[in-house]
Amino acid sequence: MKVFILIAAFLFSNLMISAAETKIMIRAKARDAKFIGSSLGGAHIIVRNKLNQQILAEGNTVGSTGNTDLIMKNPKIRGNSIADAQTAGFLASVDIDEPTFVNIEVISPLNNKQAQATVSTELWLIPGKHILGDGIVLEIPGFIIDILKPRTHQYIPLNTIKNKPFTFQANIVMMCGCVIDKNGIWNSDEIEVKGILKKDGKFMKNVEMSLVSTNLFEGNTVINTAGNYELILYAYYEKNGNTGVDKINYVVIE
Structure with missing residues (x-):
């Protein structure tokens, strides 16, 4: 043993x-x-x-x-x-x-x-x-996109925005956090940024977005009717296939 x-x-x-x-x-x-x-x-x-x-x-x-x-x-x-x-x-x-x-x-x-x-x-x-x-x-691969404006499920009175430019804002960076800027290493002019706006589940219009400061993209449109809105915002860089998306819902009330 x-x-x-x-x-x-x-x-x-x-x-x-x-x-x-x-x-x-x-x-x-x-x-x-x-x-x-x-x-x-x-x-x-x-x-x-x-x-x-x-x-x-x-x-x-x-x-x-x-x-x-x-x-x-x-x-x-x-x-x-x-x-x-x-x-x-x-x-x-x-x-x-x-x-x-x-x-x-x-x-x-x-x-x-x-x-x-x-x-x-x-x-x-x-x-x-x-x-x-x-x-x-x-x-x-990709981009990090954060929609800053409007806020998630924000209630917006129609009378405060009717017949005025309604502004969308988003912060966009590379997947490492590296900055996107005009004529920078990651050049904003080479990146397509666009918003797809829906109202009550149906396509309404595209919103062109452009750089206003480092990483910050902005676009606007006119909203004249109440409803449930969804913004789908994407970035696309054709040279390397990087893509990114963020979505947000907000409500325009009478």
């Missing part, structure tokens, strides 16, 4: 020794923009064993959006990093004792539900073989 216990203990000890810490740097990067980090609340990362769906590591990216010159301006050369020591990422650490096929899922932006997207990739992790540097970079 004692021999059996000693053998079992020996085998268990060897099993524990064979498990190796494996580190993976995981980053979320906005399409045609920079990394998603602390300034935007981070991107949420989940690493799962593909076979049994066990969560091996989980957390948020932290750090800066990265060096603009490295990411957006310098020519891309094989082997050169686009991340520096301050660039946002999540360093996952897992203990595995044999090659393990994993799913890495990124949910971002974490704090902007209407713009939130989930992207994932799969790969083999080898015990003790770290993936560091730029690491695993997952691309998040």
